[in-house]
Amino acid sequence: MRKDHNYYYPSLESRFELSKSDACFHLLSSKKSKKNLPPSPPKLPFIGNFHQLGLQPHRSLQKLSNEHGPMMMLQFGSVPVLIASSAEAASQIMKTQDMGFANKPMSSIPSRLFFGPKDVAFTPYGEYWRNARSICMLQLLNNKRVQSFSKIRxxxxxxxxxxxxxxxxxxxxxxxxxxxxxxxxxxxxxxxLGRKYCDGEEGKKFKTLLLEFVELLGVFNIGDFMPWLAWVNRFDGLNAKVDKVAAEVSTFLEGVIEEHRETKIDDEEEESADFVDILLQVQK
Known part of the structure; x- marks a missing residue:
């Protein structure tokens, strides 16, 4: 046990002696656990700790971590969230206990923007994620491939x-x-994608679409934390905007794929193949 900020909490090593199911339970379950959870600031009914985030959440979380330690549990609506604010805690979660924390809750917006989701950053841990990660590391981002793009840079x-x-x-x-x-x-x-999308009318549409896409990934969706208020997005236009952008991204990517299928890559051009070319080869 270590003393810090006028309270006692177990060392990170002992706290992380959890099974994979225990770790996921702490993060994803809305039910109270009998486990020795990290300290938590007082919360309000229904909204939990939302009122403590303020206009600058990163500064608010830093202030709370100074009071409650490098690991703390906050309640955002009905969702418990584990906050790690030190290098040691982050290393335990992302490296030492990586398997226990590999699965992650899915936000409805990324799920709709990434087709289910199928993106390696958002897809749940499992066979599909392992295959997607393997393709990224061995086919797309290996050292030889990264070096082959040096001319572009x-x-x-x-x-x-x-x-x-x-x-x-x-x-x-x-x-x-x-x-x-x-x-x-x-x-x-x-x-x-194999070429730039920055000139003319096509470039303007692409930039607008990209900005909308990135903006939606960072939007706060109240339905993810308070399911009983999910209906709000039907009236504030968020659901309609997400569906519109998802459809436009799908149409754009279908065009890119068809363009690549019509252009065959010779053996001499293998090293200059872009990500779409590589993924099409993997698909075959």
């Missing part, structure tokens, strides 16, 4: 420097934030 970096130089030569204001975002998008598009 160099080309886009040179274009960025040229844009900055041209703007300075013409005495124009340089928006570095916009340039860095554009360069990042261009690199990712060339690596993953």
């Amino acid at each position: 160099e080309e886009e970096t040179s274009l960025l420097l040229k844009k900055i130089k041209d703007s300075i030569d013409n005495s124009q204001v340089v928006d570095l934030a916009e340039l860095f975002v554009s360069m990042t998008n261009d690199v990712l598009c060339r690596v993953a």
Whole structure:
């Protein structure tokens, strides 16, 4: 036992002597557990600790962790959430006890945006996740493949420097934030999709779609924490927007896949294949 912040709590090592089912139960079950849970600040009925997040949740969580320790349990609506705010606690969860915490609760918005979900970052732990992770590590992100994209990174970096130089030569204001975002998008598009989507009307639509997609991933969905209020999203337009963006992303990706199927990759071009080419080969 260690003393900290005027209360006692077991060491992280002893606290994490849990089975896989125990760990998932602590995170996902809304029922009270008889286990020795981490300390928790006082909560209100129905909303739990939502009122303590404030307008800057990261600062609020830091303040709470200073009071209650590097691991604490908060209640967001009906969902208990384990907060780890130290390197030691994060290492225990993500490395030492990784199998116990591999499964994760699914938010309804990512589930609809990622087709079920089928994305490796959101899909539940299991056979599908293991296969998807294996493809990512062995096919998409192995060292040889990453090095093969170095030419793309160099080309886009040179274009960025040229844009900055041209703007300075013409005495124009340089928006570095916009340039860095554009360069990042261009690199990712060339690596993953085979070409850039930044010019003309097509480029504008793609940027708008991408911004809406990323924005929805960060939206607070009250139905995930208070199921009895899920009906609110039918009236505030959130459900309609999610369905619209999901349909547009699906249409866009179908077009990209068809474009790649019509273009065959020669053996000499194997090293320059993008992610879609590689996934189509894996599918075969």
